Amino acid sequence: MKYDAYAIEDFLTEESFVNYCLGTPQEDVLFWKKIIKEQPELKERIDKARTLFFLLAVKVDPVEKQKELNKLKLVIEGMQNIAEPTTELPQRNFIGRTSWISIAAAILLCIGVYALFNKKEYGKEIQPYAAGAKSILLKTAYNERKTLTLSDGTTVTVNGSTELKLDDHYNQEKRVLWLNGEAYFEVAGNKDKPFIVVSGTTTTTALGTSFKINNYNNRAHTLVMLNSGKVSVGELVGQKVVDHVQLSPGEKVEVTPDKFAKSTFNLEEIDNWKNRKLVFSTASLKEIKSILKEIYGIEVRSKNQPKKPISFTGTFVNEGLSEVLNAIGFSNHFTYTIKDDIVTLDFDKK
Missing domain, CATH: 2.60.120.1440 (Jelly Rolls)
Incomplete structure (x- = not known):
């Protein structure tokens, strides 16, 4: 998916993600909720990106957020004229183009710093x-x-x-x-x-x-x-x-x-792996295969498997694979061959 390789700051370049943070339009909100549901591994990054967005927008009240973000976008893209509403509000301070450039620079700096602090989690090359x-x-x-x-x-x-x-x-x-x-x-x-x-x-x-x-x-x-x-x-x-x-x-x-x-x-299980300790307690063939795979890193296959259930009890510590197979094979009547990391058990035909 497109967003798999996104670092936290990359989400803020998506207009639909900004809309998701703002809570409108509903189409974008539902889109990002669907992304989180279908790709839960992205949730932590998305949550951090959303947090970053609100950190940057902390002084913008909810009514004006979308309008101010649109202004910022126009300034960053080099637009000369930013349309202001005709309705005058008392005691409202006018934010000029130079101020918005400063704000844009501050936001980019914040994004860069935030990305720096998060580089050990994401974006590793x-x-x-x-x-x-x-x-x-x-x-x-x-x-x-x-x-x-x-x-x-x-x-x-x-x-x-x-x-x-x-x-x-x-x-x-x-x-x-x-x-x-x-x-x-x-x-x-x-x-x-x-x-x-x-x-x-x-x-x-x-x-x-x-x-x-x-x-x-x-x-x-x-x-x-x-x-x-x-x-x-x-x-x-x-x-x-x-x-x-x-x-x-x-x-x-x-x-x-x-x-x-x-x-x-x-x-x-990890301690047993490090010490090559194998513990079998009336183990079935399936359990034997699983333990051998875990300890020795090999794949076990079988042929001519008897109808009578296989069972083995025993403990081995730091023994080689051949010693273990010889002991299990003796009591369960099979020989074996080893090729690369694949072991094939050949049961006696009766």
Whole structure:
């Protein structure tokens, strides 16, 4: 949609939005209410833009707001003559063209200052990744985990079959990383340098927090789980970050091509992931697949599945995928093959 990439000040350039703020005509009011209903991710920006509008128009009484805004528009566009009403009101001060130019300049200055204070939330620009002398490219093999500490003090735990990239500009004006796979981030706090992870077209922005992202190339979704602090999850539109939802600890969002689905989860899941702790309690095949996917970042498929329900009970801590599969396969009579990040279970035919 047109308004997805709008920064707060951009809304004030829309005549229909100004009318929405003024409450008339009804057609424009209904239009923006519909936008908010259909795109709830824009509500926070729209509310801030509306607040900015009234801050700028605080001394204009409701009866005169539309007329004064029309005057301002004419002055800004360089019109020479501003039509004044023929009805004279007692003790009314005449506002000349020079005064309106000053007002216009003041408003533009206010908009600029307001945009400056909000730049960490919206309007973030990200240049495409470019390898350089100081860039980092980390790749992990299947079933391999690595932990690294970045120049700003941020710690990243990278799961198997994952690629993590940083370019020469990391930790200058902002901290940008590119992720394909799965990783857990413990972000060093720095309010002046947003920490942004780009995974496909999904962006996750934080200042100081810890969260996990799962985004493998062969899957049509990205999963962001927040352990502490606060993050904004959005998308990359061109080179601009457009935030859609904010997460609090214990919340996650699954991003698919057509939606951002927000829900809650047990924080213990992240601790289990970090420690590679798997707990199965009479787990069904569906539950086994889900836990293996969560801990190892792999997709589990099966063939020749028996009619008798699968069940497994056991606990593993920091064990490799093969050790876990061997134990489950022994009691449930299957062998397995692994290709890239896909595991296929082949049950014995009886």
